[in-house]
Amino acid sequence: MSDIEQAPPGVDSTVPSPARMYDYILGGTANYEVDRQAVEKVRAHMPDLEDAAWANRGFLQRSVKWLAENGIRQFIDIGAGLPTGNNTHDAVQRVAPDARILYVDNDPLVEIHAKSLLEGVPGTAFITADFRDPEGLLGHEQTRAMIDFTQPVALLLVTVTHFVSDEDDPWGLVRRYVSEIAPGSYIALSAISSDRQVSEELDQVTAVYAKSSSQGAYPRPRAEIERFFTGLEIVPPYEGAPAEVCHIGVWGAEDPDEANSDGSRLGYAAVARKPA
Numbered sequence: 001m002s003d004i005e006q007a008p009p010g011v012d013s014t015v016p017s018p019a020r021m022y023d024y025i026l027g028g029t030a031n032y033e034v035d036r037q038a039v040e041k042v043r044a045h046m047p048d049l050e051d052a053a054w055a056n057r058g059f060l061q062r063s064v065k066w067l068a069e070n071g072i073r074q075f076i077d078i079g080a081g082l083p084t085g086n087n088t089h090d091a092v093q094r095v096a097p098d099a100r101i102l103y104v105d106n107d108p109l110v111e112i113h114a115k116s117l118l119e120g121v122p123g124t125a126f127i128t129a130d131f132r133d134p135e136g137l138l139g140h141e142q143t144r145a146m147i148d149f150t151q152p153v154a155l156l157l158v159t160v161t162h163f164v165s166d167e168d169d170p171w172g173l174v175r176r177y178v179s180e181i182a183p184g185s186y187i188a189l190s191a192i193s194s195d196r197q198v199s200e201e202l203d204q205v206t207a208v209y210a211k212s213s214s215q216g217a218y219p220r221p222r223a224e225i226e227r228f229f230t231g232l233e234i235v236p237p238y239e240g241a242p243a244e245v246c247h248i249g250v251w252g253a254e255d256p257d258e259a260n261s262d263g264s265r266l267g268y269a270a271v272a273r274k275p276a
């Protein structure tokens, strides 16, 4: 997408959007000049940005495959983003063709792309809803029609909580969602961390996101990311690893040392089970 005139109704191509910026970072074409300029400003202060994004896609794909292999047949992917290929339903339905995947995002361009990508794909749907509105999201007609809350569900929160400020209490929101899902359900969550970044550089990065449609980004220290998993049983991220959060790219990696690139170390991830 190269010019403002091409923006569909409801899409503001004059303000960068995190979904479109992420698409550009991953080499997609569903973005505008304003998004590309914003990404380049971020990249100047976070050179491992692209590596981090691919490490995160690896986490998403490996974790949902693992969840499907471990019997999960319903997925709610919140902050799903613009499709770049090998999305949640591709990875899941290769293992379990009967699985159902509900995609959720609050970006209008994601809705347009998702609807065309998912047309005719059995077991998939997209709704426009906001993570910060659990009642609206969980009570949505499509959610109720598609998800059986008496059965285990995988709730995917893959690089979305860092778009929610402390004031909006992302920990309380995760608790609220977890309270609605059956024992034996899982959450898979990744988030960008502030741990390995120089604070002046990070300030420059967050300043770019402050002017985006999300109105902010909130990289957090490890302990604050670990808090998302309070009361849940974290799964060891790979054989022989302790059951704790890990750097994003390491989760489920065949060779964790090799996967632990500079980009991978920009954030943390875990998959955790809701106990009985």
Ligand SMILES: C[S@@+](CC[C@H](N)C(=O)[O-])C[C@H]1O[C@@H](n2cnc3c(N)ncnc32)[C@H](O)[C@@H]1O
Pocket: 018, 019, 022, 056, 057, 060, 078, 079, 080, 081, 082, 104, 105, 106, 107, 110, 129, 130, 131, 132, 157, 158, 159, 160, 163, 214
């Ligand atoms: C970095 S992308 C991640 C996409 C995908 N989950 C992945 O990790 O590959 C973040 C996505 O979260 C969405 N998002 C941000 N805040 C949100 C909110 N409050 N509710 C729903 N979606 C949100 C953005 O529109 C964007 O598509």
